[in-house]
Every structure is written in structure tokens, then in C-alpha cells.
Amino acid sequence: MKINVNALKLSALLLALPLTVNAAQDELVEQGKYLAKLGDCTACHTIDVGQANGGGLPFTTPFGIVYSTNISSDEEFGIGHYSLKDFTDAMRGGVAPKGNLYPAMPYTSYHLLTDQDIEALYRYFMSTKPVKQENRDNDLMFPTNIRMGLKAWNLVNHDSKVFEANADKSEKWNRGSYIVNGLGHCGECHTPRDAMFAMDQSRHFEGELIGGAMASNITPQELNRQGWTKQDLDDVLRKGYSRKGTVFAGMYPVVFHSFSHLTKDDMSAVTSYLLDNDAEVAAKSDIFNGHDKSDPGYALYTGFCAGCHGIDGEGKPNVSPALIANATIDKAAPINTLSVMLNGVEEQRYSHTHGFYAMPSYRDTLDVKQLTELTNYIRKVWTKQPSDLTESQVQDWVDQIEDSIADAAH
Amino acid sequence: MSTIALSINNKAIGPIETSDDIMMIEFLHEHLNMTGTKFGCGVGVCHACTVIVDNEDGTSESVRTCINGVSRFNGKKIRTIEGHAKENEFGEIIKLSPVQETFIENFSFQCGWCTSGFVNETTVLVERLKLMPIHVSEIETVIDKALGDHICRCTGYVKYYQAVKELILATEGLTRS
Ligand code: FES
Ligand code: FES
Numbered sequence: 001m002k003i004n005v006n007a008l009k010l011s012a013l014l015l016a017l018p019l020t021v022n023a024a025q026d027e028l029v030e031q032g033k034y035l036a037k038l039g040d041c042t043a044c045h046t047i048d049v050g051q052a053n054g055g056g057l058p059f060t061t062p063f064g065i066v067y068s069t070n071i072s073s074d075e076e077f078g079i080g081h082y083s084l085k086d087f088t089d090a091m092r093g094g095v096a097p098k099g100n101l102y103p104a105m106p107y108t109s110y111h112l113l114t115d116q117d118i119e120a121l122y123r124y125f126m127s128t129k130p131v132k133q134e135n136r137d138n139d140l141m142f143p144t145n146i147r148m149g150l151k152a153w154n155l156v157n158h159d160s161k162v163f164e165a166n167a168d169k170s171e172k173w174n175r176g177s178y179i180v181n182g183l184g185h186c187g188e189c190h191t192p193r194d195a196m197f198a199m200d201q202s203r204h205f206e207g208e209l210i211g212g213a214m215a216s217n218i219t220p221q222e223l224n225r226q227g228w229t230k231q232d233l234d235d236v237l238r239k240g241y242s243r244k245g246t247v248f249a250g251m252y253p254v255v256f257h258s259f260s261h262l263t264k265d266d267m268s269a270v271t272s273y274l275l276d277n278d279a280e281v282a283a284k285s286d287i288f289n290g291h292d293k294s295d296p297g298y299a300l301y302t303g304f305c306a307g308c309h310g311i312d313g314e315g316k317p318n319v320s321p322a323l324i325a326n327a328t329i330d331k332a333a334p335i336n337t338l339s340v341m342l343n344g345v346e347e348q349r350y351s352h353t354h355g356f357y358a359m360p361s362y363r364d365t366l367d368v369k370q371l372t373e374l375t376n377y378i379r380k381v382w383t384k385q386p387s388d389l390t391e392s393q394v395q396d397w398v399d400q401i402e403d404s405i406a407d408a409a410h
Numbered sequence: 411m412s413t414i415a416l417s418i419n420n421k422a423i424g425p426i427e428t429s430d431d432i433m434m435i436e437f438l439h440e441h442l443n444m445t446g447t448k449f450g451c452g453v454g455v456c457h458a459c460t461v462i463v464d465n466e467d468g469t470s471e472s473v474r475t476c477i478n479g480v481s482r483f484n485g486k487k488i489r490t491i492e493g494h495a496k497e498n499e500f501g502e503i504i505k506l507s508p509v510q511e512t513f514i515e516n517f518s519f520q521c522g523w524c525t526s527g528f529v530n531e532t533t534v535l536v537e538r539l540k541l542m543p544i545h546v547s548e549i550e551t552v553i554d555k556a557l558g559d560h561i562c563r564c565t566g567y568v569k570y571y572q573a574v575k576e577l578i579l580a581t582e583g584l585t586r587s
Pocket of ligand 1: 448454474477
């Protein structure tokens with residue numbers, strides 16, 4: 001019998017082809033799954049009592065309430081009917097098949113994504129479990145309830161261009177910038193907003209009060225001044241705590257759902273970008289200026305804080321963070337120091353062996369005079385910040401914190 | 411060292427010299443031999459160590475003594491579990507407080523470790539409801555909010571909550587219908 005070698009080769013090829021295509025598709029879905037974690041998509045698109053990606057989480061904005069939508073693969077309620085182009089338009093331009101999206105959806109950052117990453121995300125979402133959950137109507141006041149207005153907003157405030165590498169910087173730095181500014185959408189909270197509620201890029205990453213706490217200034221200047229090393233940033237973003245303190249408020253879920261999943265290389269890129277330095281940075285020596293028992297803040301500190309944070313601010317492992325070297329208290333404006341005193345901090349569990357207990361709220365316990373004395377005292381003992389804040393300054397910050405509690409969209 | 415003076419269960423205590431970094435529970439146990447306040451977790455979670463602080467404005471609050479240093483209580487009026495029952499002139503207990511009574515009647519506790527915290531928290535709640543009565547339909551939510559942070563390892567919570575509910579309903583002026 002004569003064997004047709006060419007026919008054999010062809011059939012082998014035909015057999016192998018679907019497998020290769022499938023393998024490539026699977027890889028894309030896997031990549032999309034990782035990217036979805038970087039983008040923290042599920043955190044906003046899932047409610048406590050709902051299924052993953054089913055939407056429904058309310059975002060209180062100054063204009064009313066916006067609800068996140070169902071982004072599961074369900075064809076009726078989710079985005080299962082989207083084409084790749086529809087998905088790309090939503091991610092880059094904030095335009096979904098049904099109309100413009102509110103910029104609570106951070107397309108204002110996601111537009112930086114490459115085509116390849118957008119496709120990976122698309123493939124991943126198309127592979128997710130369909131969730132039969134209807135979207136909720138937003139509860140916005142006039143005129144923001146008219147989606148047409150968003151077209152005009154986008155025209156003035158949105159630039160949908162894809163990420164462009166900075167040729168003066170390393171590949172690593174650029175990868176970090178891509179993650180942080182794109183999927184990480186860090187600027188959505190950490191960049192102050194202008195009068196149009198768009199990110200004010202002239203003050204990129206300089207910090208913004210949101211939901212009762214300050215999304216900190218994370219410019220390289222500030223992080224380097226505070227003495228963060230690459231390892232400290234790696235620790236705080238991966239584990240939620242570090243030599244330089246812990247994350248709290250809105251940053252806790254970000255670490256939990258998103259940053260803790262970064263690969264080693266991506267994390268290294270992120271920390272290089274944030275510190276604007278590819279090499280490890282030397283740690284600065286920790287500050288402890290010693291107690292001043294004659295200061296009225298001393299009795300407040302020993303009475304209210306030392307039980308958990310330690311008499312010398314050394315903290316307690318798995319209970320509460322140290323104040324020594326803590327970046328939260330080392331800021332020109334003590335908004336976050338006041339914020340944790342007023343709001344407390346919810347319990348944080350990162351794993352079975354790592355976590356922190358809740359910090360109580362002192363809103364009804366400490367008055368402005370005491371808040372001022374305590375804040376000044378903490379600055380005096382554990383930072384180089386001036387400790388001469390006045391009660392009226394503190395009252396102003398307290399008012400700003402309280403006012404910001406309702407405005408918690410992104 | 412700090413000098414501490416305060417009122418505990420209507421008795422003036424101090425001035426007493428104590429180190430700056432001791433927590434209130436240690437002060438009660440070691441300086442005053444008042445061991446009714448129990449030390450559970452030591453990190454502010456179980457609320458077993460709760461005492462009552464009576465503010466000057468007539469309101470009261472519950473405060474955990476394991477995470478609050480003695481200086482927080484300097485010059486304050488506080489109540490501990492030792493101060494609830496009525497005593498005769500020889501220091502013998504002649505009558506329990508209504509809160510203590512309801513917990514006994516309902517078999518709310520077993521080992522009793524959490525009980526002083528529950529008694530203090532419930533007392534604060536009942537006194538608050540005297541000033542600000544609630545609608546009867548809110549009763550369970552209000553109890554849950556007040557006692558929800560207290561941990562009991564033995565009897566569970568049903569008997570505690572049941573006891574508090576009974577007491578609130580049976581005390582005039584705490585609820586409206
Ligand atoms: S012992 Fe104080 S809260 Fe547990
Ligand atoms: S009765 Fe034992 S812990 Fe509550």
C-alpha cells in the first residue's frame with residue numbers, strides 16, 4: 001500500500017490546528033483574568049450578596065448615586081452580547097452599546113490599555129459565569145442624569161489615547177507607569193479633580209480626599225521624602241502592611257482584590273515607577289524623638305493610643321501598626337491622622353496569619369482641642385513635621401473629612 | 411509615673427502613683443484588687459473588659475479597659491461590675507440590679523467571663539433608652555447594635571439577647587408602641 005505522505009501531514013495539521021488555537025485562546029483568557037485583577041474590576045462590579053461581576057454596587061457621587069453594572073458574560077443582563085469593538089469602545093471611550101458610561105467607570109484610565117490587553121480582558125469576561133442580575137437604575141440629579149451630557153464631558157475632558165512609552169525612562173519604569181496609570185487606575189483616587197470633576201493632570205498623584213480619608217500623595221517626591229524603599233512599597237501593596245505603615249479605608253480592598261495578585265516583575269515595575277528609580281532605595285532611619293511628659297498630648301496618647309500602638313509607638317504584630325516610621329502620620333496636612341481618629345479603621349484580614357484588629361472611632365469621644373493636642377503630639381514624637389497646628393486648622397480638616405464621606409465614587 | 415485619681419462606683423479613689431503605660435484593667439486588678447472586670451483578648455475585640463464611664467453631661471459610655479490606658483480615666487467617674495448590686499452596711503449583696511437579675515433568670519451565662527462586659531453594656535443601653543425611648547419594633551436591631559460586639563464563648567447569644575429584650579419590654583418608659 002502506498003502511503004500518501006502529504007495527506008498524512010495535512011490531516012496532522014488539521015488535527016493540531018484547533019488545539020493550538022484553543023491553547024492560544026486559553027492563554028488569552030488567563031492573561032485577561034490576571035489583567036482583570038490588576039483592574040480590580042470584580043471589586044466594583046460585585047455586591048456582598050451577589051455573584052461575581054453581577055454589578056449593583058452603589059457609588060455615591062456629588063451628583064447622586066451611580067450603580068455598577070453587570071459585566072458577566074450573560075447575554076441579557078451582562079455584556080455577553082458585546083463585540084470586541086463594543087468592549088473596546090467602553091474601555092477606551094466610555095461608550096457602551098446602550099450609551100455613554102458615567103466616568104465612575106475609570107475608562108479615563110483604561111483608555112491607556114493596548115489592543116492586545118483589551119482583547120485578553122474581553123476574552124476573559126466572555127468566559128465568566130453568566131449572572132442573571134438586572135442592572136439598577138442610577139439615581140442622579142438633573143442635569144447629570146442625562147447621558148447626552150457625558151458626550152460633551154468626554155469631548156472636553158477625555159482623551160482616549162493608548163499608552164505611549166516615555167523614551168527617557170527604562171522599560172521597567174514604563175511597564176510600571178502602564179500598570180499604575182492604566183489598569184491600576186490609581187489616579188482616579190490619588191489625583192485631585194478639577195472643577196469639571198476630571199483628574200487634574202497638572203497635580204498628578206498629589207492626593208485627594210475621598211470617602212472620609214485622603215488618597216495619599218504618591219508622587220515620587222513625597223514617597224522618597226517619607227523614606228519608602230521599593231521593598232516597603234512591595235510590602236504595603238502586596239500585604240497591606242509594611243515598615244512604613246498600613247493601608248486603610250478604600251485602599252484595603254484594592255490591596256486585597258488587586259495588588260496582592262501582582263507578579264513579582266510587575267510589582268517591581270510598579271515600585272520603580274512610583275519611586276522613579278529602578279534601583280533599591282536606601283531606607284531612612286526611623287524617627288522617634290522621645291516623649292515629652294509635660295505635653296498634654298502625652299496623657300492623651302497613653303490613655304487612648306498606647307494600648308495598641310505601644311508606649312513608644314512600636315505597634316503590636318497582627319493587632320495594630322507601629323507609629324515609628326509610619327508614613328500616614330508623616331504628612332504636611334494631618335488629614336489621615338485625623339481621619340483614622342474620627343472614623344476608626346475596620347478590621348483587616350489578609351490571610352489566616354496576617355491581619356489587624358479594628359481601631360475604634362473617636363468621633364464622639366475626642367473634641368477638637370484633644371484632637372489637636374494628640375495630632376501635634378504624634379507629629380512631635382514620631383515625625384519631623386511641625387507640631388504647632390491650631391484648633392481652627394484642625395476644625396477645618398475635620399469639616400473637610402466629614403464633608404467628603406458621602407463623595408466616594410472612585 | 412503618673413498620678414491617677416478617679417471615682418469608681420461612687421467612691422473616690424487615689425491619688426495613686428502608677429506607671430504611665432498600664433492599661434485600666436491592670437490598674438483595676440493590680441492596684442485596687444477589683445477583679446470582676448475580666449481580661450479576655452487584650453486587644454479590644456471581645457469587649458469582656460468593658461466598664462461604664464459617666465460623662466458630665468449625664469450620658470454614659472462603655473469603654474474597653476484592656477486597650478485604654480489609665481490616663482484616659484483620670485478625673486472620671488466610672489462604674490464596674492462591682493458597683494451594680496445593692497449592698498448592706500457590711501458589704502453584703504442584698505439586691506442585684508435589674509440587668510443582673512434578668513441574666514440570671516434567663517440562664518444567659520455559663521462561665522461568666524463575658525458577663526461583666528454584657529452587664530455594663532446592657533446597663534448603658536437601658537439608661538439610654540430611659541432618656542430616648544425607642545419604638546417597640548426597633549428593639550431587636552437596637553439590642554444587636556449595642557451588644558453585637560460582645561463575644562461569649564459559652565452560652566451563645568440567644569439567652570443574653572432574650573434576657574435584654576425581656577427587660578426592656580418589662581421596664582416602663584423604654585419603648586413606645
Ligand atoms: S479583653 Fe478587652 S476587649 Fe477583649
Ligand atoms: S458565659 Fe462564658 S464566655 Fe460568656
